[in-house]
Each structure stands twice: as C-alpha cells, then as structure tokens.
Amino acid sequence: MSLREKVIIVTGGSSGIGEACSRHLAQLGARVVIASNQRESGEALAADLRAGGRNVQFVYTDVAQEESVQALMRRTVELHGRIDGVHCNAGVWAQGKVTDFNEAVWNKVMNVNVKSVFWTAKHVLPVMERQGKGVIVITTSVAAFVGFPAHALYCASKAALESLIRSLAVDHAGWLRVAGVCPGTIDTPMLAATCAGWDKPVQELYADVARRIPVRRLGQPIDIAHAVAFLLGDEAGYINGTSIVLDGGTLALPPW
Incomplete structure (x- = not known):
C-alpha cells in the first residue's frame, strides 16, 4: 500500500469501523490522526498504537460543530504539516419511521452523519488544494439504496452522502479524489x-x-478497513465520484 508517511484523519476513529481503520492505516505506516468525541477510548487507542511504534495522535473533535472540525484541521497541520487524506466515518443511528421523529432527533442524525462531512470538506479542501492533491473517503451504507424498516432517517442521511461524493468529485476535479464505502451488516x-x-x-x-x-x-470492521486503505492509496487513483459496496452480496438478494 502507498500509505507510508501519509497523513490520514479518521473521524469517528475510536470504535467500530473507525477503530479498525485507525489501526489498519497505522499498521500500513500512515501518520494517523484519530478524531472522536469519545475521549477516553480515543486516547487509549492512540496510546496503544504508539506503544507499537505507530505514529498516531488523538484529537478530541465534535464533528457536528464547525469550529471543532476547523480546529481538527489546524491541529493536524500543526502536527504534520499536511493532510493527505480524510476518512469521514463518524455516524449515529436512530430507529423509527418518519412519524416517530422530532426535530431534535433529526438534527442529531443529520448533524453527525451529513453536516459533519460538509464541515470536514469545507475545512480540509483548502489544505489539500494548496498541496495540489488529496483524498476523501466517506462511509455511507447500503441503507442509502434500501428502505430498511424503521431506518427512515438513517437511510436519508446516508443517501445524502452518496450525492455529496459525486458533487465533491466534480466541483474539485483535478486535484481531489472522493470515494465512498458502503458497508452492509x-x-x-x-x-x-x-x-x-x-x-x-x-x-x-x-x-x-x-x-x-x-x-x-x-462483515467485520477490518473488511471495511481494507477497502478504505485501498481507496486512500495511489493504487485507487482512477476511482473517483463513486462508492464501493461491501455487503457480502446483500444487495443481490431478491425480495423473497
């Protein structure tokens, strides 16, 4: 993998898929910045990886807040001088049909799942443009394509990310690549x-x-981490404005 010494931010990088990605990218030699609002687990993960000789830092971040995301980018540049890639992975879930939700739940899910990616792109793109190169990988979901029962808000948030991937790739063509990973179960x-x-x-x-x-x-988190590492690397240089589905064949199933 062509990730050695590349500076990669992983949002939501302290648990689940994010933890697997943080570990895998660090093991491949990347300089990883774990961004999460889970301070205790994030600091522990970073310390564990550093003890194994990896170059990993934790930066407490509330991805739903623009100021916090902006501070994350500043801190990463202070630490490493550049940002080669970002894995936008932070996400939350809420159960229910549209009739079950109120504005507070809507705001929570959309702020973390969608608005956070807007803030991340807004504040990392100037850094990447100055470098002349950068990659953003976004965790979406097969929920963007399937109407899972009692997942209305989650499905809507993930579908929004699929459109954002395409828009970012077009608006910043020539120096930015954007791709998604769509996990299944x-x-x-x-x-x-x-x-x-x-x-x-x-x-x-x-x-x-x-x-x-x-x-x-x-699926296991490492299944997603393998794909994220590939998409962040130079070997994936012709993959842009699209997503890789990682669902074990779920979308191929007939409805009976």
Missing part, C-alpha cells in the same frame, strides 16, 4: 444497538442474518 456496537428490544438474543439474531447473506457471515 457489520459486527459493530452500532449493529448491536439496532438489536435492542428484540425477543431473541443478539447472537441468535446475528446467526439468522448471517445465514441470509450470500457470503454466509456478518
């Missing part, structure tokens, strides 16, 4: 949260879902 804390209230144990639910996925297993 991945074994993360967020997935476990979606199982709350069911009358089956989580592991039994997971086994039922795994049997329905064509590869016959749930």
